[in-house]
Amino acid sequence: MTPSTQSLPPSLSKKITDLCAKGYIHYDAKDYELALRTFYQAWVLVPKPQTQFAEAGWILTALCDAYFRLARLPQALEAANSALFCPKAEQNNFVLFRKGQILFDQGEVAKARAILHKAYSHGGASLFDQETSKYIEAISDLIN
Secondary structure, X not given: OOXXXXXXXXXXXXXXXXXXXXXXXXXXXXXXXXXXXXXXXXXXOOOOOHHHEXXXXXXXXXXXXXXXXXXXHHHHHHHHHHHOOOOOHHHOHHHHXXXXXXXXXXXXXXXXXXXXXXXXXXXXXXXXXXXXXXXXXXXXXXXX
């Protein structure tokens, strides 16, 4: 089911985009805690219900990614699952990839393999390039 999409006022969308950009500066510096705080500052600006706005998908994806880097897998999975309810996020192969990694790392190998394979099939091998080989190895029998 495709979520309904609403548009934010341009000034609010810009504030959110600017906060996410700052969050990614912290993320790139490997300060994932500060990145999380910055992404949450963006999150609280999104009106309820948040899942009607594409910006919510961006923020939840960023939160998922930062939580994953901090090995806070339950929070990362919750953010990934929530992101998938946002407009255009169901087409975001990165969210699927992260969700597959999280499930794999939590020991839910069968579910992880299905999601990782879907991410690979739609997003390609480049999703796996910067990650440890265990994720591509988990689906090697499905892609070769």
